[in-house]
Amino acid sequence: MPGNPVEDHYTSSDLGAVILAALRGMGKDIDHLTPDDLAPVDEFHGGQRPATARLAELVGFTGSERVLDVGSGLGGPARFLAWHYGVRVSGVDLTAGFVRVAQMLTRRTGLAEKADFRQGNALDLPFDDESFDIVWSQNAAMNIADRDRLYAEMHRVLKSGGRLALQEVAAGPGGPPHFPVQWARQPSISFLFSPEATRTKLEAAGFRVVVWQDTTPEASAAARARNSAASPPPLGTHLILGADWQAMFRNSARNLEEGRTLLFNAVLERSG
Ligand SMILES: C[S@@+](CC[C@H](N)C(=O)[O-])C[C@H]1O[C@@H](n2cnc3c(N)ncnc32)[C@H](O)[C@@H]1O
Secondary structure (H helix, E strand, O other), X not given: OOOOHHHHHHOOOOHHHHHHHHHHXXXXXXXXXXXXXXXXXXXXXXXXXXXXXXXXXXXXXXXXXXXXXXXXXOOHHHHHHHHHHOOEEEEEEOOHHHHHHHHHHHHHOOXXXXXXXXXXXXXXXXXXXXXXXXXXXXXXXXXXXXXXXXXXXXXXXXXXXXXXXXXXXXXXXXXXXXXOEOOEOOHHHOOOOOHHHHHHHHHHOOEEEEEEEEOHHHHHHHHHXXXXXXXXXXXXOXXXXXXXXXXXXXXXXXXXXXXXXXXXXXXXXXXX
């Protein structure tokens, strides 16, 4: 979707080659990678792998679920769910470059039978009604203004009784975020809602809250720990972000500390 400012924000040239070069430099066999090898870079959200594992535990996967990851990025969470729980996962993402890297990394981890990725818009999901047992999404909605439509689309593709698992950044009481942050260099592509407003929209879309957890303290501790390192690791999300990654990391930690952003996990059931 050329010219989409959200896709432009996330697009950088040669991302796949940059990631593979970092892995080679660490002595990894780039034709036989594991999700653990990739976790420092392909879990592109606050708290990274531990946060994904926490949300997955809240869902309680049995292994038979058909899962959709909305805003799947480089595919790390989807590959982790496929690898760890044996579930079949489809990912959809607006950013074509991310989808290409997700497909390439999935081949190199031998998970192509279990995880697939395609470009698409969360506001017009390219899937039939009632196709999935679980819709999963981490740190993607903050780029999406039309939450009513987003949650209606998630509801549409879920089977009756299916569940929605969310990790989201929300607006806090401390005022607007400092920019740049990982999801936006300027406010025009950042759309944060308070947890209460988000919950009201989800309920209006036909979801019943099963679990709702404020994870701001964990996110804040993870952001502080990352910023205390003297230099970035050879493989990390800074490789995705471009030249201003340090300002983004600093602002993320500061926004959480000043109550400008909050993080929450939620599991909801399709009630209607
Ligand atoms: C911070 S990344 C998170 C990626 C992934 N969920 C993860 O946790 O590793 C946000 C992702 O949301 C995607 N995104 C933003 N708006 C979208 C939309 N309208 N439809 C589909 N994907 C979208 C972006 O392209 C980006 O890959």
